[in-house]
Amino acid sequence: MELEIIKGVGKKTVSLLNNLNIYNVNDLVEDYPFRYDIIRFGTLNDTIKEYGYIECEIVTYPKSVMIRRNFSKLSFDASIGDDFIHVNIFNRPFLKQTLKLNDTVVLYGKYDKLKNTFLASNIFFDKKNNTIEPIYHLTEGVTENLMRKLISSALSMPIEVIDYIPDSINKKYKLIDKKEALNKIHKPQTINDVKQAKLKLIYEEFFKFMFKVNYLKIKEKKANGIQRKLDEKTSSKYFDLLPFTMTEDQLKACKEIYDDMSSETRMNRLVLGDVGSGKTVVAAYAIYLNYLSKHQTAFMAPTEILAIQHYKSLTKLFKGTKMNIELLTGHMTKKEKNNIYDRLKNHDIDLVIGTHALISEEVTFDNLGLVITDEQHRFGVLQRNNLENKGTRPDVLYLSATPIPRTYALTIYGDTDISIIKTKPKGRKEIITKVVKEKDIKYAYNIIQEELNNDHQVFVVSPLIDNPESELTSVNELKGVLDKEFPNYTIGIIHGKLKQEEKDIIMNEFLNNKIQILISTTVIEVGIDIPNSTIMMIYNAERFGLATLHQLRGRVGRNDLQSYCLLVSNKDNQRLKVMEESNDGFYITEKDFEMRREGDLFGTVQSGDMVFKIGDIRENIKILMQCKIDSEEFITSNEYKEYDIYQQIINEISFLN
Ligand code: ADP
Ligand code: MG
DSSP states (O other): OOGGGSTTOOHHHHHHHHHTTOOSHHHHHTOOOSEEEEEOBOOTTHHHHSOEEEEEEEOSOOEEEEEETTEEEEEEEEEETTEEEEEEEESOTTHHHHOOTTOEEEEEEEEETTTTEEEEEEEEOSOOOSEEEEEOOOOTTOOHHHHHHHHHHHHTSOOOOOOOSOHHHHHHTTOOOHHHHHHHHHSOSSHHHHHHHHHHHHHHHHHHHHHHHHHHHHTSOOOBOOOOOOOHHHHTHHHHHSSSOOOHHHHHHHHHHHHHHHSSBOOEEEEEEOTTSOHHHHHHHHHHHHHHTTOEEEEEOSSHHHHHHHHHHHHHHTTTSOOOEEEEOTTSOHHHHHHHHHHHHTTOOSEEEESGGGGSTTOOOSSEEEEEEESGGGSOHHHHHHHHTTSSSOEEEEEEOOOOOHHHHHHHHTTSEEEEEOSOOTTOOOOEEEEEOGGGHHHHHHHHHHHHHTTOEEEEEOSBSOOTTOSSOBHHHHHHHHHHHOTTSOEEEEOTTSOHHHHHHHHHHHHTTSOSEEEESTTSOTTOOOTTEEEEEETTGGGSOHHHHHHHHTTSOOSSSOOEEEEEOSSOOHHHHHHHHOOOHHHHHHHHHHHTTTTOTTOOSOOTTOOOSSOOTTTTHHHHHHHHHHHHHHHHTTGGGGOHHHHHHHHHHOOOO
C-alpha cells in the first residue's frame, strides 16, 4: 500500500520517509523502534542524578537568546508543586511562540540543585501518564512525534501483513499474532508487551533468513563452475611477487582457493579475518589464478576510497605481470565509463575494481571468471547476484572483517565455504591499549605529542556530533580542546551528517597528511588504510560495544610502527579491560558474545554482514540457533511446500541454476 494513503501524507513526507528506506505502508509498520524510553514522573530530586521526567507549569514568558551561531538557549521559570525553578532548553528557539503562560508541560532532563535550574533536553505538551515511549531512527525533517503519528495511523488501517512463521511453529512457541506484535512493538502498554512482540518479530526475521541459507544448502546442489587447468609451479609464481612470506593461515586459504578454482564445482568461499590480517593478498592470489586461466575478475569494494586503495595496491603488486587493471567508479564521466565498458567486453581488461558502478546494466564481460566482494555486508544478496550472473557462473569470493566464531559463521553463511585467517603477519607490533581516566588525560596528550613529533597521525573518536545537553564529549567540543592543546597541527572533523563527497575530501586530506588529527564519530570508513596513523583515541569508550572498539582500533597498527589505542573513560568497564588484554578479534568477539551488549547505545560499527531490522545476533543468538534447527526441519519435512510465500522466497534466491 502506498504511503500517500495515510492521512496528511503528501509528496514531501514520502520523500522524507524514503530517506529512511520506507517506501510503503508495510515498510513503515516494520520500521521498529530501536529502543524505548520508560516515562515515570519523578520529583525534582529524582532528576538530580539521572535524567527523568517532571511535570510543571510555566510561570514566566519564555526568553530566547543566541549563544553562538546555531546555538541558542530558551529559558523560563516554572512551578512544580511548591517549588519554583528555572528551566533551560537548548536549540528550540521556535518554542517561544508555542509555550504559553500557565501551560502545563512535561520536561525531560536533569535538575541542577545548586543553580535551581532544570536543563531540559526534551519537552512535551500533552499530559502524560507513566508510559513506554518508542524511539525511532530519524532523519532530518522527521521527528519522533511525526513518526509515532504516522505509524499509529498506519496501524489503524486495514493493512495486510504477512506472517512468515509457519503455523506449527507459532503454536509450538505460543508466539503472538503478527498484527498484534506490530501493535505491541509500536505502542506497548507494558514491558511484557515489548518482550512478546520482540520474540515474535525477531524469531520471524531470523527464521526467514535461516530458511534462505538452509534452503540453498539443502536443496541446491553445488552448481558446476569453471574448471581450470592450473599447475602448481606456475601458480606459485604469485608468491614471488610478494615482498613478504605469507602466514600459515594465509597459505592455507590460498590452498583452499587453488583447490576450489581447479575443481569443476563453483567456488563460493568466504575469507574471514581480522582487520589487517592480510585478506587482500589472499584475494589477489585468486585473481592471479583467474588471470592464468585467461578469465576476467571483478572486485567490488563498498566505497570509492576503498576501491581506489585496492586499485593502487593491486596495480603495484601485479606490476611484474601483464595484467591489465582498471578502476570503475560512479564518479567517472560517461566517456570514461564507456571506454571501460568496451574494453571489458573485448577482454582488454583482466581485472576491474570498483564500487556499485560495477553492477550497472551496461557492464558486460567477455568471460568473467571470478567475483570478489570486499566487506560483503554492504551489498544486498540480490545485488550480488546481478554481477555473479554476468559470466558463465563465475567463482565467488567474499572478504569479511567481522571475526565471528566458526560455529556462528557456519550458521549464518550456510552453504558458503569458509577460510579463516587467525594469525597476524609477523613483525606486527601489538597495539598498546590503555584505559585513561579523564583526570589523567595529560598522559594521553603526551603520547599524542610524541607521535606527532615523529610525523605520525592521530584518530580521535567521539560518540556524538554536537549536543549541548549531553555530558558526552562531542566532536565539536573536542576540536576546541585539541586545537588549544596542539596548536601547531591541523585538525579535521568528519561525521555522519556530511555528504559522502565531503567525507571523501577530508579522508583524502588525512591520507595525504594535510590533516594530522582527525576527529570523528564512528563513521571512519571500515577498512581504510592510513599507515601513518599510530594513535586511536576513543572518548567515552564505555559507550561502545566490543566489536566497535575493536574495529576502530584496527584503523591503526597496520604496519611495523608501534601504535596505541587510548580509551578515555571514567568508568571501570569490563569491556575496556578485555580491550587492554587482547588484540585478537576472534577472542574479543567471543567475549562480546558472552558479555552481550549491555549499554552499547551506539550499536556496532559493523556486525556488518548481518544487518537485521530487529534481531541482534549477539543478543539473540539463542533464537538464531533455534531458527537454524527449525528451518532445517521445515525444509527437510517439505512443510515449506504448503506456503506460497516460501515459494516466492525460493524464486528470489534461486539464482544458481
Ligand atoms: P586486510 O584486508 O585483511 O585488512 P590487508 O590484506 O590489507 O589486510 O593487509 C594489511 C597489510 O599487511 C598490507 O599492507 C599487506 O601488504 C600486509 N601484509 C599482508 N600479509 C602479510 C604478511 N604475511 N606479512 C607481512 N605483511 C603482510
Ligand atoms: Mg581489507
